[in-house]
Structure formats: C-alpha cells, structure tokens
Amino acid sequence: MAETSETPIAMHEPSLYETTRRANYLDTLADIDDRQIARFHEQGYLAIQQAFTPQQIESAGQAMWDLIDGKSQDFKGIMAEAAKRGHFSKLTSEARRDSVRKIWKFVDYDTRLNDLAHDPNILSVLSRMMDDTPVLFQDMGLIKPPHIGREKPWHQDCAYFNYPVGTTVVGVWIAIDAATEENGCLHIIPGSHREGPIPHFRRRDWQICDTDVAVPRNVTVPLDPGGCLFWHGMTHHGSPTNQSAHRRRALQYHYRPESTVEMTTKERLAIYGGDELGVTC
Numbered sequence: 001m002a003e004t005s006e007t008p009i010a011m012h013e014p015s016l017y018e019t020t021r022r023a024n025y026l027d028t029l030a031d032i033d034d035r036q037i038a039r040f041h042e043q044g045y046l047a048i049q050q051a052f053t054p055q056q057i058e059s060a061g062q063a064m065w066d067l068i069d070g071k072s073q074d075f076k077g078i079m080a081e082a083a084k085r086g087h088f089s090k091l092t093s094e095a096r097r098d099s100v101r102k103i104w105k106f107v108d109y110d111t112r113l114n115d116l117a118h119d120p121n122i123l124s125v126l127s128r129m130m131d132d133t134p135v136l137f138q139d140m141g142l143i144k145p146p147h148i149g150r151e152k153p154w155h156q157d158c159a160y161f162n163y164p165v166g167t168t169v170v171g172v173w174i175a176i177d178a179a180t181e182e183n184g185c186l187h188i189i190p191g192s193h194r195e196g197p198i199p200h201f202r203r204r205d206w207q208i209c210d211t212d213v214a215v216p217r218n219v220t221v222p223l224d225p226g227g228c229l230f231w232h233g234m235t236h237h238g239s240p241t242n243q244s245a246h247r248r249r250a251l252q253y254h255y256r257p258e259s260t261v262e263m264t265t266k267e268r269l270a271i272y273g274g275d276e277l278g279v280t281c
C-alpha cells in the first residue's frame with residue numbers, strides 16, 4: 001500500500017476498539033447464495049467460519065515461514081518491525097518469525113500462496129459480488145507478533161487504491177493462526193461502505209481520524225485458522241495491537257473488477273486526503 005506508514009509503533013486509545021458485539025458468520029463458502037451476496041452489499045462484509053481446509057492453511061502458513069526464512073532467493077517483500085530492522089539478518093529463524101510485521105508481493109514467488117489467492121471457490125464468490133471477473137491486485141501476509149504486534153488504525157481500503165468511487169473492490173482476509181480479540185482480530189463497522197469516502201490523515205498510519213470513527217457501531221471478527229472475511233473496499237475497519245502472548249498471522253488478498261479504469265493518485269487524494277482538502281483532525 002502506497003500510504004503505509006513506517007513510523008514506530010504508537011499506542012492507540014483502547015476505547016477506539018471497545019465493543020461487546022461480534023460479526024455474523026456463515027459456516028462455509030457453500031452457504032454464500034444470492035441472499036448472502038445481497039447481504040454483502042448491504043452490510044459490507046461476509047465472515048466465514050471455515051473457508052479452507054486445515055491442509056491448505058498448514059501449507060500457506062509454511063509458505064509464509066519459507067519466504068521469511070529466505071528460501072525464495074529473489075523475494076524481497078519482507079517488512080520487519082522498526083525495532084528489529086537493523087539486525088534482522090542476524091536473527092535466528094524463530095526470532096525472525098516474531099520480528100516481521102508484513103510480507104507482500106509474494107504470489108509470483110510461491111505457488112502455494114498463488115493457488116490460495118486463485119482458489120476457484122473464492123473467485124466464484126468474488127465474481128458474484130462484483131458481477132465481473134475478479135482480478136487480484138494486491139497480496140499481503142500480515143503478522144502481529146506476540147506483545148509487539150502493531151495496530152492497523154481504522155481506514156477504508158479504497159483510500160489506498162487509485163480506483164474510482166463506486167468500484168467494488170473486495171478484500172479477502174484469511175486467518176492462518178487463530179485471530180482473537182486478545183491478539184488483534186479485525187474490527188469492522190457494518191454498513192459503513194454505503195456512507196461514501198471518508199477523509200484520511202497521515203497519523204499513526206494513513207487512517208480515518210480517531211474522532212471520526214463510529215466506535216459504538218463496531219463489531220469484532222474473531223476467526224479460527226481457515227476462517228475468512230470478505231469486505232468491501234469502502235467498509236471502515238481496523239485492528240488493535242496484539243498485547244497477548246499469541247502470534248496472529250493472516251493472508252490478505254485484494255481484488256478489483258476486471259473492467260475497472262484507474263484514476264490518478266492526485267484524483268484519489270482529492271477524494272480521500274483530509275490534509276489536502278484542508279479538513280482538520
């Protein structure tokens with residue numbers, strides 16, 4: 001993501017993620033019928049308890065470790081936590097696992113992760129959501145190491161992408177480890193994708209201003225390994241720090257409809273850029 005911040009971890013107000021409510025879930029991908037596609041467009045998300053087999057998740061998790069272990073020679077998409085960056089190459093394999101916060105642009109380096117991104121059941125759901133052919137345009141592995149895993153502040157994904165407002169961008173987030181309320185699972189605001197673009201600001205990251213977050217409407221989306229969340233690119237979402245002793249790994253793939261025509265960064269910032277628009281935060 002072009003706007004990703006490289007600033008050291010800053011703690012957020014715990015109240016930004018306060019809630020007692022959880023998302024609604026479907027059991028499997030096979031439960032996604034026309035009614036559920038309509039629900040996706042109404043609520044801005046669909047959460048699935050078991051979308052992938054334990055074998056698929058085991059293989060994807062191993063692929064993440066292999067990339068971090070440097071088993072794919074030319075792969076360069078590893079982002080370590082700022083505190084670990086200077087001495088990352090000297091760390092043991094185990095220590096590296098709890099020093100990386102993100103890997104990305106890996107689908108051309110690992111067939112296991114490329115296959116998962118192009119799982120026929122996922123593509124079928126996406127094409128029904130978009131009413132067009134889905135095209136993968138971004139791939140990431142997101143790790144929240146125990147105790148230091150950083151927050152991803154509240155944002156709309158479309159504020160990062162040069163696609164016109166109204167494009168059905170869809171994120172697919174796949175739990176590799178259990179994502180819990182303690183280790184920083186996703187929080188989302190159902191229905192927020194229907195409220196249009198929100199100004200974003202460069203603060204702890206490229207984010208919605210803390211005071212603009214509709215905290216009382218947020219729900220958590222804990223997922224077991226193999227669970228997944230589809231969400232609309234305009235849905236407000238974020239995740240708190242991991243203060244638990246448990247690592248949280250996830251894969252996140254983003255898709256756009258094939259027919260999408262790109263806009264420029266300048267045009268995007270004229271829509272989403274709070275500072276550019278002179279809006280205060």
Ligand SMILES: O=C(O)CCC(=O)C(=O)O
Pocket residue numbers: 142152157184185186237238239250252
């Ligand atoms: O994995 C997370 O905690 C949130 C990631 C996210 O929302 C993003 O990268 O857009």
